[in-house]
Amino acid sequence: MRLHCKINGENREAEGVWEGESLLYVLRERLELPGSKNACEQGECGSCSVYLDGSLVCSCLVLAGQAEGSEIVTVEGLAGEDGLHPVQEAFLEAGGVQCGFCTPGFIVATHDLLQRNSQPSDAEIREALAGNLCRCTGYEKILDAVRMAAGRAGPA
Ligand code: FES
Numbered sequence: 001m002r003l004h005c006k007i008n009g010e011n012r013e014a015e016g017v018w019e020g021e022s023l024l025y026v027l028r029e030r031l032e033l034p035g036s037k038n039a040c041e042q043g044e045c046g047s048c049s050v051y052l053d054g055s056l057v058c059s060c061l062v063l064a065g066q067a068e069g070s071e072i073v074t075v076e077g078l079a080g081e082d083g084l085h086p087v088q089e090a091f092l093e094a095g096g097v098q099c100g101f102c103t104p105g106f107i108v109a110t111h112d113l114l115q116r117n118s119q120p121s122d123a124e125i126r127e128a129l130a131g132n133l134c135r136c137t138g139y140e141k142i143l144d145a146v147r148m149a150a151g152r153a154g155p156a
């Protein structure tokens with residue numbers, strides 16, 4: 001099939017797509033968007049998180065055929081023309097990035113959380129990020145990054 005999507009604000013097409021391959025595969029291997037990471041391919045780690053029509057999803061669990069005609073935002077789409085998104089800056093400054101494999105997923109999930117709740121409690125942060133796994137940081141620096149990003153955004 002030929003897949004048509006709007007990705008990070010641009011109309012994109014991919015040729016020769018099998019309906020059953022994952023959206024993650026399409027993004028990484030067909031559309032040159034390697035920001036979303038493939039760490040488990042089973043919906044367990046959150047490293048492939050993207051927005052699909054405004055909802056946070058694991059792109060490894062979305063079939064390419066399901067994504068036809070959809071609007072997708074990946075971690076690459078969060079940065080603006082002026083540079084990194086404040087959530088991305090906070091992860092760098094707080095030291096929430098080590099190997100970086102989990103980072104795109106945490107950033108998209110944090111972006112989603114702060115859109116819904118600009119001043120989350122620690123419990124709300126932990127709940128929102130419960131689907132994202134990190135093998136390196138011990139999570140404390142990631143929590144610091146989310147608090148930093150929320151603190152800079154201020155109350156809604
Ligand atoms: S790669 Fe999709 S959840 Fe782990």
Ligand code: FES
Nearest residue numbers: 098099134135136
């Ligand atoms: S920074 Fe390495 S898995 Fe999280």
